[in-house]
Amino acid sequence: MNDLVLALVVITALCFDFTNGFHDTGNAMATSIATGALPPRIAVALSGVLNFVGAFLSLTVAATIASGLVDTGVITLTVVFAGLAGGIIWNLLTWLFGIPSSSSHALIGGVIGSTMAAAGGSSVQWHNLISKVIIPAGLSPVIAALVAASGTWLLYRISQSMTAGARSHGFRIGQIGSASMVSLAHGTNDAQKTMGVITLALIVNKSVPADASAPTWVIVCCALAISIGTYMGGWRVIRTLGKGLVEIESPQGMAAESASAAVILLSSHFGYSLSTTHVATGSIIGTGLGKKGAEVRWAVAGRMATAWIFTLPSAAIVGAGAYALAHAIGGDAGVIVDLVILVALAGYIYYRARQSRVGHDNVNAEWTGTVAPADTTAEPATA
Amino acid sequence: MNDWINWTALWQIVVVGLIAGAGLPALFAIGMRMLALPGAGRAQPAGTETTDSDTLVGGSVLGLVTGAICFLIVLAAIGWGIYAIYQAGHPKH
Numbered sequence: 001m002n003d004l005v006l007a008l009v010v011i012t013a014l015c016f017d018f019t020n021g022f023h024d025t026g027n028a029m030a031t032s033i034a035t036g037a038l039p040p041r042i043a044v045a046l047s048g049v050l051n052f053v054g055a056f057l058s059l060t061v062a063a064t065i066a067s068g069l070v071d072t073g074v075i076t077l078t079v080v081f082a083g084l085a086g087g088i089i090w091n092l093l094t095w096l097f098g099i100p101s102s103s104s105h106a107l108i109g110g111v112i113g114s115t116m117a118a119a120g121g122s123s124v125q126w127h128n129l130i131s132k133v134i135i136p137a138g139l140s141p142v143i144a145a146l147v148a149a150s151g152t153w154l155l156y157r158i159s160q161s162m163t164a165g166a167r168s169h170g171f172r173i174g175q176i177g178s179a180s181m182v183s184l185a186h187g188t189n190d191a192q193k194t195m196g197v198i199t200l201a202l203i204v205n206k207s208v209p210a211d212a213s214a215p216t217w218v219i220v221c222c223a224l225a226i227s228i229g230t231y232m233g234g235w236r237v238i239r240t241l242g243k244g245l246v247e248i249e250s251p252q253g254m255a256a257e258s259a260s261a262a263v264i265l266l267s268s269h270f271g272y273s274l275s276t277t278h279v280a281t282g283s284i285i286g287t288g289l290g291k292k293g294a295e296v297r298w299a300v301a302g303r304m305a306t307a308w309i310f311t312l313p314s315a316a317i318v319g320a321g322a323y324a325l326a327h328a329i330g331g332d333a334g335v336i337v338d339l340v341i342l343v344a345l346a347g348y349i350y351y352r353a354r355q356s357r358v359g360h361d362n363v364n365a366e367w368t369g370t371v372a373p374a375d376t377t378a379e380p381a382t383a
Numbered sequence: 384m385n386d387w388i389n390w391t392a393l394w395q396i397v398v399v400g401l402i403a404g405a406g407l408p409a410l411f412a413i414g415m416r417m418l419a420l421p422g423a424g425r426a427q428p429a430g431t432e433t434t435d436s437d438t439l440v441g442g443s444v445l446g447l448v449t450g451a452i453c454f455l456i457v458l459a460a461i462g463w464g465i466y467a468i469y470q471a472g473h474p475k476h
Binding site: 159174262 | 387
């Protein structure tokens with residue numbers, strides 16, 4: 001029993017959940033913001049509320065993040081803490097560069113890295129890692145793209161006799177519904193991962209019995225953390241998804257969001273806790289493929305795919321390094337030193353992000369190949 | 384089903400994904416198109432509308448009713464889906 005370290009783990013886990021929220025706002029809302037279906041700040045507020053509701057919708061996959069992927073017998077509070085540190089650092093770095101990478105992979109990678117550092121490669125269940133995480137990660141964007149491309153083709157086909165104005169107006173209304181569904185799906189899918197990690201820490205610390213499900217306070221705290229994070233709005237990622245990949249019209253936005261919501265909810269129904277980011281990106285590319293004359297910026301897509309491949313190993317390396325450092329110093333002091341470094345790095349990344357700010361006011365500026373629009377320095381900084 | 388890929392789950396995700404993820408928005412689009420059918424109840428006098436008008440309701444009663452049915456089916460499907468997920472996510476002990 002170590003209540004100080006447990007408290008630090010819980011707080012760090014909630015911080016991860018927060019980065020998960022703001023990193024992934026774009027998955028649900030990027031296309032609605034890009035087409036003007038919802039004003040940016042209304043969009044993130046709606047998404048935040050629905051993430052909160054979604055977190056309570058289903059509780060079946062809450063404990064699967066670590067059990068089944070690593071040998072839970074070797075896990076200590078320090079392992080969990082180091083894994084979370086790996087996930088947070090990777091999430092913040094990719095946010096700085098506006099890359100929509102997977103928060104789930106960052107967390108899984110971090111935990112695997114710290115477990116390996118603690119107990120060696122045999123403590124990782126490689127077969128499960130490949131069949132439950134890596135293969136679904138490769139397939140899910142393809143399936144989402146297929147569904148979104150079919151949807152896009154159908155929507156343009158059905159609505160071709162309507163005036164451009166009426167079509168755009170109608171699908172913008174539809175987008176509010178479809179984006180809401182993605183937000184709900186995100187809360188259901190992603191908030192549970194942090195619930196699983198906190199519950200695991202409680203079990204490791206023997207604060208709750210080994211077969212316990214997530215206590216109510218854990219569910220409420222995780223729901224709050226992810227919804228506040230979502231409300232903060234990861235504008236940099238929203239911009240890449242909404243403006244960088246494909247120039248999106250409202251029928252494409254609705255098709256992309258419907259495809260994402262359907263694939264995420266169905267997959268979690270079958271027990272695959274896949275990355276909402278991979279699905280959302282696949283859907284957006286699919287809408288570019290499904291509309292005649294639409295252009296997919298493959299260079300941007302390629303940069304994302306590269307980041308996806310690096311997510312698991314990079315977060316694992318950070319997680320392993322954090323464990324090694326904490327272990328070398330030993331005891332509570334090791335975890336506290338890790339925490340200080342984590343806070344310092346997070347502060348530095350935040351400082352760098354402020355220097356090329358992307359916010360609700362310039363998120364939709366013309367895409368010129370960079371995350372931060374060219375004229376950000378001229379904009380007054382708003383909090 | 385083999386060891387690496389659960390084909391049963393995969394084809395269900397693809398097929399149900401297409402029905403829900405592409406079929407429901409298509410039904411929404413059909414509803415919109417029905418709603419836009421021109422008819423007697425039109426608010427604007429005929430001939431005054433421009434080609435880029437964004438008016439959604441055309442005024443046809445038949446169109447209005449079919450459109451409403453389409454929208455109701457979409458809403459019912461979403462509601463049923465959320466209910467099914469809630470049921471599966473809170474197993475009774």
